[in-house]
Amino acid sequence: MEQKDHIIEVSKLNKSFGSNQVLKDFSMKLVRGENLVILGKSGSGKSVLIKCIIKLLEPDFGEIKILDQDISELDEDEMDLLRKDVGFLFQSNALYDSMTVRENLEFPLRRHWTLEERENKAEEAVMEALEDVGLSHTVNMMPAELSGGMRKRIALARTLILKPQVILYDEPTTGLDPITGREISELMISIQEKYKASSVIISHDMNCIKMTSNRVIALIEGRNYRTDTYENLMKSTDPKVSEFFR
Amino acid sequence: MDVINSPFFKEVGEIARFTGRFFKQIVKPKQEYEEFINQCFWIGYKTFTLVSITAFIMGLVLTIQSRPTLVEFGAASLLPSMVSVSLVREISPVITALICAGKIGSGIGAELGSMRVTEQIDAMEVSGTNPFKYLVVTRVMASTLMVPILSILAIAISLYGGFLGVNLKGSVSWSLYWFQAFDALTFGDFIPSLIKTFFFGFAIGIVGCYKGYNSQKGTEGVGRSATTAVIVASLMVFILDLIAVQITDLLGLT
Numbered sequence: 001m002e003q004k005d006h007i008i009e010v011s012k013l014n015k016s017f018g019s020n021q022v023l024k025d026f027s028m029k030l031v032r033g034e035n036l037v038i039l040g041k042s043g044s045g046k047s048v049l050i051k052c053i054i055k056l057l058e059p060d061f062g063e064i065k066i067l068d069q070d071i072s073e074l075d076e077d078e079m080d081l082l083r084k085d086v087g088f089l090f091q092s093n094a095l096y097d098s099m100t101v102r103e104n105l106e107f108p109l110r111r112h113w114t115l116e117e118r119e120n121k122a123e124e125a126v127m128e129a130l131e132d133v134g135l136s137h138t139v140n141m142m143p144a145e146l147s148g149g150m151r152k153r154i155a156l157a158r159t160l161i162l163k164p165q166v167i168l169y170d171e172p173t174t175g176l177d178p179i180t181g182r183e184i185s186e187l188m189i190s191i192q193e194k195y196k197a198s199s200v201i202i203s204h205d206m207n208c209i210k211m212t213s214n215r216v217i218a219l220i221e222g223r224n225y226r227t228d229t230y231e232n233l234m235k236s237t238d239p240k241v242s243e244f245f246r
Numbered sequence: 247m248d249v250i251n252s253p254f255f256k257e258v259g260e261i262a263r264f265t266g267r268f269f270k271q272i273v274k275p276k277q278e279y280e281e282f283i284n285q286c287f288w289i290g291y292k293t294f295t296l297v298s299i300t301a302f303i304m305g306l307v308l309t310i311q312s313r314p315t316l317v318e319f320g321a322a323s324l325l326p327s328m329v330s331v332s333l334v335r336e337i338s339p340v341i342t343a344l345i346c347a348g349k350i351g352s353g354i355g356a357e358l359g360s361m362r363v364t365e366q367i368d369a370m371e372v373s374g375t376n377p378f379k380y381l382v383v384t385r386v387m388a389s390t391l392m393v394p395i396l397s398i399l400a401i402a403i404s405l406y407g408g409f410l411g412v413n414l415k416g417s418v419s420w421s422l423y424w425f426q427a428f429d430a431l432t433f434g435d436f437i438p439s440l441i442k443t444f445f446f447g448f449a450i451g452i453v454g455c456y457k458g459y460n461s462q463k464g465t466e467g468v469g470r471s472a473t474t475a476v477i478v479a480s481l482m483v484f485i486l487d488l489i490a491v492q493i494t495d496l497l498g499l500t
């Protein structure tokens with residue numbers, strides 16, 4: 001069976017809030033198996049971009065295709081089905097703070113598994129996802145009892161529970177100390193290998209980018225300013241690009 | 247028209263749209279029954295004690311304060327009848343609704359507000375659970391059901407407070423008190439009073455959810471959602487009460 005090459009295709013995406021035009025004709029492609037980093041200043045529209053991809057925000061114009069489906073043409077149910085294949089790691093983790101770690105991880109199963117499947121296989125799936133992030137012992141704890149790095153791992157475990165084909169990471173290492181940030185980056189790499197997932201990673205943490213990226217997009221002034229490898233971008237003499245590396 | 251564009255009318259319009267969305271979601275299949283039951287318990291648990299104590303005191307105080315006036319007219323024996331009508335028709339339902347506006351309205355506003363700003367609502371959507379159904383529909387339905395139940399409880403307890411109040415300075419037997427109290431009451435007293443509590447509960451749920459669900463970014467926004475939810479919900483209770491009185495009056499149920 002022939003596998004589709006492009007997991008995500010974004011073309012000429014435009015999005016504004018009032019008079020603030022955040023994205024202007026932004027285009028990108030995510031190839032199967034790759035880790036694509038999106039690099040941009042704070043407030044440059046990185047979160048807006050991936051929220052458009054997962055349809056949390058509606059673009060003004062432009063086309064977004066995930067696994068060859070144009071998401072603007074999908075109804076609610078079809079979009080939910082597609083979201084099963086797309087994991088999203090929120091910058092704020094977005095753990096449900098009234099639920100235990102177990103309940104947090106089981107939550108995405110509500111929609112996608114039958115009651116019978118949930119009764120028989122949920123526990124196993126929860127434990128597997130927790131083992132992947134090395135936190136099996138926290139299964140009965142509340143999110144408030146965990147450290148920042150642990151919360152990030154639990155949030156990652158929650159996105160893994162449905163075994164997505166693509167994972168969208170919104171600043172996975174921002175706000176963590178450098179050592180924890182490094183651990184998260186390593187975890188991302190090992191998970192990528194295990195699940196054969198592709199990923200879009202939003203980041204301005206150079207360590208994380210260096211470790212995880214296959215290609216990097218510099219998002220500048222709402223456009224895909226340049227797409228290249230980390231090494232080439234680092235050598236760039238263009239002042240708009242090189243300011244990220246100073 | 248500047249009036250139409252004023253923040254007040256905008257808000258009213260937004261709440262109306264939100265209410266419309268509620269009705270659209272509630273007719274769709276697959277409701278979150280478990281979460282609905284949880285919310286009912288939560289509301290009962292949060293307000294039971296306060297509603298009981300307040301209702302008891304209201305019944306007691308109203309009776310004590312009404313006695314001198316009735317004595318002046320030589321009508322002290324009418325005390326149970328008079329007190330029961332005010333407690334059933336007005337005081338118990340409104341006090342219950344105000345307590346719920348304070349506790350449930352602010353509780354829902356703060357809970358959904360913090361879920362909004364910490365992206366938990368977005369996370370639900372991404373994981374395929376409709377957050378409007380899971381969070382809003384369940385909470386609005388729970389408060390629509392629980393406020394009437396709590397009102398009935400408040401009516402019973404306040405009438406008991408009234409019994410003690412009557413007996414502080416006079417002597418009316420247990421059975422005579424209840425006979426007199428219920429003799430004065432008709433279905434025209436009970437039913438409109440019960441019906442309006444459903445509207446109170448609905449308004450409290452909708453306002454709390456609306457404020458929380460549309461919370462602005464930042465933790466400051468969460469506090470604002472909670473406080474404005476209480477203010478708007480209390481105001482709604484009074485407005486609805488006014489409308490209810492007019493309607494029962496027009497229907498001749500006085």
Ligand SMILES: Nc1ncnc2c1ncn2[C@@H]1O[C@H](COP(=O)(O)OP(=O)(O)O)[C@@H](O)[C@H]1O
Nearest residue numbers: 017020022040041042043044045046047048049
């Ligand atoms: N829901 C929203 N309403 C209005 N403006 C928004 C909204 N979300 C984001 N913005 C604006 O879009 C711009 C980009 O935001 P964002 O994508 O969050 O930046 P970042 O690249 O740091 O993730 C910012 O100027 C922000 O103010």
Ligand SMILES: [Mg+2]
Nearest residue numbers: 046047091170
């Ligand atoms: Mg961001």
